[in-house]
Amino acid sequence: MELYILTLMLAALVSSENKVVHEDFYLIGCSNTEEEYMYGMDAEELYHSDFIKGVGVVTLPDFADGMTFDGFYQAGLSQMQVCKANLAVSIKAYKNPQEKMDKPQTSIYAENDVQLNNENILICHVTGFFPPPVRVSWTKNNEVFKEDSLSQYRPNDDGTYNIFSSLKFTPVEGDIYSCTVNHTSLDQPQTKTWDVEVAVPSVGPAVFCGVGLSLGLLGVAAGTFFLIKGNNCN
Numbered sequence: 001m002e003l004y005i006l007t008l009m010l011a012a013l014v015s016s017e018n019k020v021v022h023e024d025f026y027l028i029g030c031s032n033t034e035e036e037y038m039y040g041m042d043a044e045e046l047y048h049s050d051f052i053k054g055v056g057v058v059t060l061p062d063f064a065d066g067m068t069f070d071g072f073y074q075a076g077l078s079q080m081q082v083c084k085a086n087l088a089v090s091i092k093a094y095k096n097p098q099e100k101m102d103k104p105q106t107s108i109y110a111e112n113d114v115q116l117n118n119e120n121i122l123i124c125h126v127t128g129f130f131p132p133p134v135r136v137s138w139t140k141n142n143e144v145f146k147e148d149s150l151s152q153y154r155p156n157d158d159g160t161y162n163i164f165s166s167l168k169f170t171p172v173e174g175d176i177y178s179c180t181v182n183h184t185s186l187d188q189p190q191t192k193t194w195d196v197e198v199a200v201p202s203v204g205p206a207v208f209c210g211v212g213l214s215l216g217l218l219g220v221a222a223g224t225f226f227l228i229k230g231n232n233c234n
Contacts, residue, residue, distance in 0.1 A: 030083035034133050037076035038152050048152045049076030101185035102160050104129035108179045108192040119170050124179035127162035135182040136165040171196045
């Protein structure tokens with residue numbers, strides 16, 4: 001049992017008139033290589049502990065009230081100790097059974113409309129997998145990138161997980177990027193590619209307008225000809 005995950009959902013009623021239901025959740029996970037402590041509401045992340053940098057990270061936008069307090073990061077550290085103790089007990093009690101596995105589904109897209117030579121962000125979205133972890137790597141024109149940004153694991157409603165990897169880049173026509181995902185359920189790595197393409201204005205409308213104008217002028221000329229011939233006959 002490589003990863004032990006505990007998700008706690010708490011429902012709260014807000015507004016006496018409309019009674020809007022909100023859901024709070026904690027995500028606590030650990031293994032020999034992974035540690036995660038995250039808090040959120042209504043499927044949106046509010047806070048997580050970055051155990052690599054040793055800091056707590058508030059993920060709400062600047063205009064919102066931050067969800068944090070003194071000792072929040074230390075609380076995450078203590079939860080990791082509890083999680084690893086529970087993991088050791090579970091492995092011993094259940095004799096490390098084979099876990100059910102779900103294969104990831106991967107997509108890659110640009111965050112903003114692509115404009116050549118303007119900085120943008122490529123996003124690799126990996127979803128539907130179980131159990132964590134997954135490994136994500138990037139290449140540009142078959143050359144490996146050493147830096148990228150990886151989000152926290154987020155739960156899906158069906159018990160699987162999803163994660164985002166993002167990469168800052170400057171689009172240059174002809175460049176090809178790829179996102180490669182490794183997961184224990186895969187026989188071989190899963191790779192998605194994305195190449196820099198900029199939309200070129202279509203010539204179709206101009207052609208149709210030109211043809212329509214020509215036919216219209218031809219119709220006017222033909223109508224004038226038959227009108228003159230009719231007058232001559234009278």
